Amino acid sequence: MTGFVCPRCGNSSPRYIGYKNGEPYCRRCISFRGTTVEYKPGSPKKVFLNLGYPLSDKQKALSDSVLDNFKNGIDTLVYAVTGSGKTEISYGVIAYAMSQGYNVGFALPRTDVVIELYFRLKDAFPNNRIVAVYGGHNKTLTGDCIILTTHQLYRYPGYFDLLVLDEIDAFPFKGDATLMAFFKKSIRGHYVMMSATPSKEVVDQFKKPGHAMLTLRTRFHRHPIPVPKLIKAPFFLQYFVLLSKLGKFLREKKPVFIFVPTVDLTQSVFAFISKKYPRGNYVSSKREGRQKIIADFKNGKYAYLVTTAVLERGVTVAKLQVIVFRADDEIYDAAALIQIAGRAGRKASDPTGEVLFIASKESEGIKRAQKEISFCNTFL
Ligand SMILES: [Zn+2]
Structure with a gap:
């Protein structure tokens, strides 16, 4: 009964151990099935590294x-x-x-x-x-x-x-x-x-x-990471704060990401702001064709995107400004907020960018994200 350790995933918790014909099996990793690869030593090969630009x-x-x-x-x-x-x-x-x-x-x-x-x-x-x-x-x-x-x-x-x-x-x-x-x-x-x-x-x-x-602790272009600014507003006013801040960025001709905590909010926030600023779109893990929308945004077809955490990593856009709507939502821990803030000012040609948190209160995540980013900037 006891002592079974799954040879694949190391699980030993009885909670995830089932029995078939009296033999124990692991239920924790059962969904991972497919061809596996056996170790074979390789032989030395020629490698040419093409970096494009030198490392700092x-x-x-x-x-x-x-x-x-x-x-x-x-x-x-x-x-x-x-x-x-x-x-x-x-x-x-x-x-x-x-x-x-x-x-x-x-x-x-x-x-x-x-x-x-x-x-x-x-x-x-x-x-x-x-x-x-x-x-x-x-x-x-x-x-x-x-x-x-x-x-x-x-x-x-x-x-x-x-x-x-x-x-x-x-x-x-x-x-x-x-x-x-x-x-x-x-x-x-x-x-x-x-x-x-x-x-x-x-x-x-x-x-x-x-x-x-x-x-x-410093970016390759040696400019500070934008420290997020918190704008506190009561829940019912947050949509209007968002509209006004977005309007300011758009007048300055700067592209904007608006992060929202849920998939549902991508649609409803977009429905609200697109009445005034139609040149935008929204993306989430559930949105069909999002790669095309993101590519169109990079090419300047859209002035802003409303997005979930799906754009938290990996996307670099020149002059990007970032707004996090309901930044005090519990989905946003400090690590997530730091990643999101990291979207702004990534290009050496344009290392500045604003990051705004719109929230009804200063959460622990917000506080820690601001502190950590300020701390990193002291190493410049
Ligand atoms: Zn297992």
Whole structure:
């Protein structure tokens, strides 16, 4: 009855253990089924890294440290603010590992970001076989470097000599014990974790022997991150505050993201403001054709987008201004608000941008987000 530990996900909790013909089986990871890949040592290969532009001195120093750690068998946490160019920091160790013929993977929680990174890595390593693996796209499972969602890690038990894991604080990876177990099980060698907002548990873990934490608190363009301004307004007035702030940005010809806490609110907020400002649109995970809407926004067809957290990461738009509507909603913890604020001022050509929180009260998340961003800016 007891003592059963799932060989796939490490679960030992009786709550998730079922019995079939008297044999125990794990119910926690039962939805993860499909072809798996067996470890095979590879052979050294030629790698050409095409960065497009040079790393900053800080990025270079960090990139070198990550590589040294890997060579010395140390797992690394890269704690870097959003917009610091932390993805590029991992290219050096990826190049080295590929050249040695190691099995290399780069895992991220969300499919959209996997696809985006796939194209970036293809540009960076034009002579190597970069493969993307995510739900519905898993015919090819091997290559020189595999970019995959954390949901696909179960296919690679004991496989990766080097595994980079980015956005560890993002849904659905954050707090998911099964995905964390698959991550751990898929590592044969060593890993690099990257985060803009790691939890205290993660930071503590990297203080242990065999681990190291590297920090990058400034953006690659060396300008401060906009500190969010809180505008307090009673619930019923918040729509009008939103309208007035949006109007100001639009008159200045600046594109705007309006973040709202729920999918339903994307529609109702858009319905309200589009009466006055029709040149906008809304997106959420439920919105059909959202990639096209986002592309149209980048091309200037729309002046603003109302969005859920779906645009919290990975999108860079010049001159972008950010409004978070109902920023005191409990869905927004400090980590989420920091990510959202990080959308503004990302371009070196236009490093400024305003971030406004509209809320009826100052939540703990708001307070912590403002504090953390101000703190990072003191390192400039
Ligand atoms: Zn299991």
